[in-house]
Amino acid sequence: MDELGPGDRVWIDEAIAARSPSAADRARVREKLIAAGVLGAMTGAAAGTAQASAALSATKVVSMLAVVGVVTGAVVWGASETSRVAAPRTVGVEQTAPDAVATEATATEATDDTGTGETAVEATVAPDRSDDTAEPAGEPAVRTRRARPSSPRAISLADDVALLHRAQAERARDPARALALALEHRQRFPRSPLAEERTALRVLLLCDLGRQAAAERLAGRFLARAEDSPLRRSVEESCIRR
Amino acid sequence: MAQPAPTLTVPPSFEEVYESCFDMVWRLAAHRGVPASHLDDAVQEVFMVVHRRLPDFEGRSSVRTWVAAITRWTVRDFLAKRAHRPSGDELPPLASEALDPSEVLVRTESLRLLDEALARMNEEQREVFLLCELEGLTSREVAEELGDNANTIRTRLRAARTVFTAAVARARASRRWRLGDG
Numbered sequence: 001m002d003e004l005g006p007g008d009r010v011w012i013d014e015a016i017a018a019r020s021p022s023a024a025d026r027a028r029v030r031e032k033l034i035a036a037g038v039l040g041a042m043t044g045a046a047a048g049t050a051q052a053s054a055a056l057s058a059t060k061v062v063s064m065l066a067v068v069g070v071v072t073g074a075v076v077w078g079a080s081e082t083s084r085v086a087a088p089r090t091v092g093v094e095q096t097a098p099d100a101v102a103t104e105a106t107a108t109e110a111t112d113d114t115g116t117g118e119t120a121v122e123a124t125v126a127p128d129r130s131d132d133t134a135e136p137a138g139e140p141a142v143r144t145r146r147a148r149p150s151s152p153r154a155i156s157l158a159d160d161v162a163l164l165h166r167a168q169a170e171r172a173r174d175p176a177r178a179l180a181l182a183l184e185h186r187q188r189f190p191r192s193p194l195a196e197e198r199t200a201l202r203v204l205l206l207c208d209l210g211r212q213a214a215a216e217r218l219a220g221r222f223l224a225r226a227e228d229s230p231l232r233r234s235v236e237e238s239c240i241r242r
Numbered sequence: 243m244a245q246p247a248p249t250l251t252v253p254p255s256f257e258e259v260y261e262s263c264f265d266m267v268w269r270l271a272a273h274r275g276v277p278a279s280h281l282d283d284a285v286q287e288v289f290m291v292v293h294r295r296l297p298d299f300e301g302r303s304s305v306r307t308w309v310a311a312i313t314r315w316t317v318r319d320f321l322a323k324r325a326h327r328p329s330g331d332e333l334p335p336l337a338s339e340a341l342d343p344s345e346v347l348v349r350t351e352s353l354r355l356l357d358e359a360l361a362r363m364n365e366e367q368r369e370v371f372l373l374c375e376l377e378g379l380t381s382r383e384v385a386e387e388l389g390d391n392a393n394t395i396r397t398r399l400r401a402a403r404t405v406f407t408a409a410v411a412r413a414r415a416s417r418r419w420r421l422g423d424g
Contacts, residue, residue: 012406029264230361
């Protein structure tokens, strides 16, 4: 194979974007290197470049926040990757193609996930009959479209990501609260495309809370189903092995 | 016949190296498994080594190739040291809250696929794939870094691409299954 095709290449481009440092990352490491005495304060061209970069980033963040806040996104899971490569990500263009099938409407749901012994915290939310690990690792959204702010699906997707993000962010401060948020996420978004992340997070939170048996049960089911998940390592190296 | 004037090579300043290679070092460390919460430290270590060794840089390879080599063994040492500490206690970040939620999902899925493919490659294939496909180095540059010949690098790259496209095919099949198409 002499080179990757555009349909393969697009995955790599997204992964590169996902793992590239932010302006804040650059600034943080720069500060550390300045403190270590190996990097001077910014001067000349470097300073100009950095300032321009910072200004650009700030503009970009403001724009993105505007997009998220005013025109929330919708995901189309069925279109071809070729069209994704070619299609510009135009903000504010309303498209309501019939193939706009959101993940929540198409994913399958498997067996029960209750009985993990998470009752101490789970009492804060009603149990459901879903299982986080039912989601296979799937195709990324192949085309991004913008929907009306009032679109229930768009709002749902934004809420889905935001809630799990909150749970993850809360972990360092209050694992019990974080677990409650993760369980709320499971209740509200049982078929979330981030179900694998949610389950892995719950395992780690149970470990944080010293609930080894519950963590092991949940981890066991996760590992049995998510054979190729890149999150396996995090789960395998959690408290379940200690 | 006049002899051509010897070319003077001006070594790059540390600031120049830092500016031109920071993103690459960050990504390579992340792709090789440094947790998000430790990326700062790992990248800092790499640039501390770069700073220390820069006076010895002879310009026989490109700066990026040279920094990539330093990143490779510094990150390996960093992970080896960290392996003795409690681990498995963190997940990759979901991505910035500033991103459109659909973008978050796209990137999450792409990282899943990439990490799965990297895990299926052997170490040599993974190294070549990261440098050529993700960082844009040529097979000749990678050959310089690894001390192999370019044909060997191209062979490894072909094998790595095959692993990656198989991962893409699995992801596509998974999507079709999820959509109920087969």
